[in-house]
Amino acid sequence: MMSQYWAQIRAVIRLEMKKTFLAKRGLWVYLLAFAPALMFGAHAFDVMRTRQYQHEVIAGHPVSRNLLDSIKPGMTMDEVQVKLGDPTSRRTVTTRRRTRTWLRYTDGESQYDFTFNDDELERISVHEIASLQEDKLIFATVFQFFFVRLAIFFGCVGIFMNLFRGELIDKSLHFYLLAPIRREVLLAGKYLAGLIATVVIFTTSTALQFWLLVLPYDSASVSQYMQNGGWQHLAAYLGVTALACLGYGSVFLAAGLFFRNPLIPAGIVLVWESANLFLPAALKKISVIFYLQSLCPIVAPPDRDMNPLLALLISSAEPTPAALAVAGLFAVTAVILFFGARKARTLEINYGTD
Amino acid sequence: MSVSGQEKTGPPPIEQSLVVFDNVSRFYGEVLGVNRVTLSIPPGITSLVGPNGSGKTTLMNLMTGLVRPTRGSIRILGVTPDDPEKLFRLLGYSTQFDSFPKGLTGSQFVYSFLRLFGTSHAECEKQAWKAIERVNLVDAANRKVAGYSKGMRQRIKLAQSIAHDPRVLVLDEPLNGLDPLVRAETIALFRELAAEGRHVIVSSHILHEVDMISDQVILLSNGYVVAEGKISGVRSEISEHPMQVLIRCNKPEALAARVFEQDSVVEARLHADKGGLLIKTRDADRFYRLLNQIALNGIEIESVAPADDNVNSVYEYLIGGEESTK
Known part of the structure; x- marks a missing residue:
C-alpha cells in the first residue's frame, strides 16, 4: 500500500512541478527571491569598480597605509601635502568666518578624508572601500529582515496557496478528486511539490547571495573566512531557507484549504510574525520566525533608526537550541498539515461559490 | 471485453x-x-x-x-x-x-x-x-x-x-x-x-x-x-394524458368512424396529408387489440406507431409549461 501511495505522490509532484516552476503568474516569486541577489550583485560590482578605480589612482599617486596613518590632527595642509603628495581629490568651501578644505587620499583599500579648518587638520575619516565583516552583518540583516520575513513568506503565499485555492479558482481541482487517491496522499503530494519548488528557488537565491557577498574580496580573505566558520554560515543560511519554506509552506497550504480569500490569513500571519520582536517570550515561540532566527548564524543588529519607544517594547526570549528549533518547526508543520488533511477529506467541488 | x-x-x-x-x-x-x-x-x-x-x-x-x-x-x-x-x-x-x-x-x-x-x-x-x-x-x-x-x-x-x-x-x-x-x-x-x-x-x-x-x-x-x-x-403511467397513436392507412375517414365507436378513444384527427389518422386513447392495449379487428374489414393499415411515447412528450406532460429545457 505504501508503495502505491508513493507512486501516487510522485505522480502528483510530476504534475505540479511544471505548473509551479513555469507558471507565468509565479514570475513575481522569482523576482522576490532573487531581488537580494540582485542587490548583492550590484554591491559587488560597485566595490570591484571602485577598487579598480582606486588602484588606477594609486598607480599615479602611490601612498602607503603607514604614511597615511602617520598624519595627525593639528598638522597644516602643507605638512600633509609634503608627506603625501597631491590628493586624489580636493574641495574647498569659504565662508565669511573661515575656509574649510577636504583632501582625499587612498591606499587602494581605504579612503582617507582629511578635513582642514583654516589650514589646520581638524578631522581624519577613514572608510574602507569594502569590509567583509561589515558585509556579513548586512547579509545577516537582509537575510532575516527581508529574505525570510518577506521574500520567502510571500513566495510561499504565492506557491502554496495556489496548490488548492488556485485550482479551485481555475476550476481544475476535480482532475485530482476524480482519481482513486486518498485526499491525504494528494495533500502530501501537493505539499512536497510546493516544498521542492520553493526550496530550489530560495536556496539557489541564498547560495547566489552568499557567493556575491564574498565575490569582491581577495581569495585570501575569502579563504580565511570560509575556513573560520564561513562554510557553517552558508550551511546555516541554506538550512534556515529550507526550514522557512517548510514552515510557511504548511501554513499557506492549509490557509488555501480553509479560507476562500487566503490573503486575509496571510496578512494576519504577516502581522503576527512581524510583531514577534515585541511579543512576550511565551508568545514568541508560537511563530515560525522565532525558530528560524534561533538558527541564523549571525544575529542581525537592531535597526539603529528605531523609535526609542518601540525599542523599549522589544522583549527577548532565550534563543532555542538548534535541535529543538528544527524539531519545533517540524512539529508545527506536522500539526498544520494534519488539520489541512482533515479539511481536504471533506473538500467539495463547488466552483460556483468559490 | x-x-x-x-x-x-x-x-x-x-x-x-x-x-x-x-x-x-x-x-x-x-x-x-x-x-x-x-x-x-x-x-x-x-x-x-x-x-x-x-x-x-x-x-x-x-x-x-x-x-x-x-x-x-x-x-x-x-x-x-x-x-x-x-x-x-x-x-x-x-x-x-x-x-x-x-x-x-x-x-x-x-x-x-x-x-x-x-x-x-x-x-x-x-x-x-x-x-x-x-x-x-x-x-x-x-x-x-x-x-x-x-x-x-x-x-x-x-x-x-x-x-x-x-x-x-x-x-x-x-x-x-x-x-x-x-x-x-x-x-x-x-x-x-x-x-x-x-x-x-x-x-x-x-x-x-x-x-x-x-x-x-x-x-x-x-x-x-x-x-x-x-x-x-x-x-403509460401518465393517465391524465391519453396516448397518441398515428395510423397510416388507405381509408382514414372510414377508420375514424370505426374507432369512434370505442369508448376509450377520445379524439381522432385526420393527418394533414389525408393518408393517416391521429388517435388519442385512454387504453392503448385495448385499442391495439381492436385495431386488428378493424383491419379485417377492408381498411389497409400501413403502419401503427405511438406518437407521444417519447421523452419529449413525457417531459411535456409531467413538467408542462412551467419550465422548458435549455
Whole structure:
C-alpha cells in the first residue's frame, strides 16, 4: 500500500512541478527571491569598480597605509601635502568666518578624508572601500529582515496557496478528486511539490547571495573566512531557507484549504510574525520566525533608526537550541498539515461559490 | 471485453450491481440542489433529463463524492462516495467543467490521470492510447488540450473517464459540442459500453437524443425526481394524458368512424396529408387489440406507431409549461 501511495505522490509532484516552476503568474516569486541577489550583485560590482578605480589612482599617486596613518590632527595642509603628495581629490568651501578644505587620499583599500579648518587638520575619516565583516552583518540583516520575513513568506503565499485555492479558482481541482487517491496522499503530494519548488528557488537565491557577498574580496580573505566558520554560515543560511519554506509552506497550504480569500490569513500571519520582536517570550515561540532566527548564524543588529519607544517594547526570549528549533518547526508543520488533511477529506467541488 | 473488478464467483448481492440513492437531499445553504431522491439505477444507459438547475449535475456530483449529501446515503455498486480509493477504480466521471491542467497534450492529460492510480508508466501509456483510440482522437492526441475545439475537449474528457475501464460511467452532457458524425460514433460507444454490462449514466437536455440512447430515464425538475424508469413505462403511467397513436392507412375517414365507436378513444384527427389518422386513447392495449379487428374489414393499415411515447412528450406532460429545457 505504501508503495502505491508513493507512486501516487510522485505522480502528483510530476504534475505540479511544471505548473509551479513555469507558471507565468509565479514570475513575481522569482523576482522576490532573487531581488537580494540582485542587490548583492550590484554591491559587488560597485566595490570591484571602485577598487579598480582606486588602484588606477594609486598607480599615479602611490601612498602607503603607514604614511597615511602617520598624519595627525593639528598638522597644516602643507605638512600633509609634503608627506603625501597631491590628493586624489580636493574641495574647498569659504565662508565669511573661515575656509574649510577636504583632501582625499587612498591606499587602494581605504579612503582617507582629511578635513582642514583654516589650514589646520581638524578631522581624519577613514572608510574602507569594502569590509567583509561589515558585509556579513548586512547579509545577516537582509537575510532575516527581508529574505525570510518577506521574500520567502510571500513566495510561499504565492506557491502554496495556489496548490488548492488556485485550482479551485481555475476550476481544475476535480482532475485530482476524480482519481482513486486518498485526499491525504494528494495533500502530501501537493505539499512536497510546493516544498521542492520553493526550496530550489530560495536556496539557489541564498547560495547566489552568499557567493556575491564574498565575490569582491581577495581569495585570501575569502579563504580565511570560509575556513573560520564561513562554510557553517552558508550551511546555516541554506538550512534556515529550507526550514522557512517548510514552515510557511504548511501554513499557506492549509490557509488555501480553509479560507476562500487566503490573503486575509496571510496578512494576519504577516502581522503576527512581524510583531514577534515585541511579543512576550511565551508568545514568541508560537511563530515560525522565532525558530528560524534561533538558527541564523549571525544575529542581525537592531535597526539603529528605531523609535526609542518601540525599542523599549522589544522583549527577548532565550534563543532555542538548534535541535529543538528544527524539531519545533517540524512539529508545527506536522500539526498544520494534519488539520489541512482533515479539511481536504471533506473538500467539495463547488466552483460556483468559490 | 471483460468488465474490470467484477465478481467471478456467484451472483453479487443486488446492491453491488446498482447505483443507489436513499432519500438523498443536498442543499447549498438555503438553495435546494436535490431533495429526497431515492433511486436504484441498474446497468445500461440511464439518462438524467431536466432543465438548467433541475439537479442533474448535483446528482452526478453526489454520485462521485465531489459534493456530499446533506441527508441520506449513496452507494455505487456497494461503495460509498466517501471512499475515493475504491470508488474511482469502479467509476469514471466526465464532468461539464471545461478546464484542464495547464500545458498538457490530450495524451498527457489521460496519461497523467492514469498515473494518479499508481499504475506503471508502460501500463498507463497503453491504457491512455487505448481510450484515445476508442474516442477516435488519435490524430489530435499530441496537441495541447488548450487548442482543442469544444468537441475534442468533450472526447478527451470521455477518454479520461473510460481509460481505467470503469464499471460505472457518469457523463455530464457528453454530446454537447459534438458534430453529427462524432455524435453518432459516441452514441454507438455508449451502447457498446452498456452492452458490456456497465452503467452509463448520461445527462442531457436534447430530448430526442435521450430517446435514441436511453434504456431508462430519470426526469428531474427543481431538484425533485418526477419520474424514472423505461420511457414507455413512464408514459403509460401518465393517465391524465391519453396516448397518441398515428395510423397510416388507405381509408382514414372510414377508420375514424370505426374507432369512434370505442369508448376509450377520445379524439381522432385526420393527418394533414389525408393518408393517416391521429388517435388519442385512454387504453392503448385495448385499442391495439381492436385495431386488428378493424383491419379485417377492408381498411389497409400501413403502419401503427405511438406518437407521444417519447421523452419529449413525457417531459411535456409531467413538467408542462412551467419550465422548458435549455
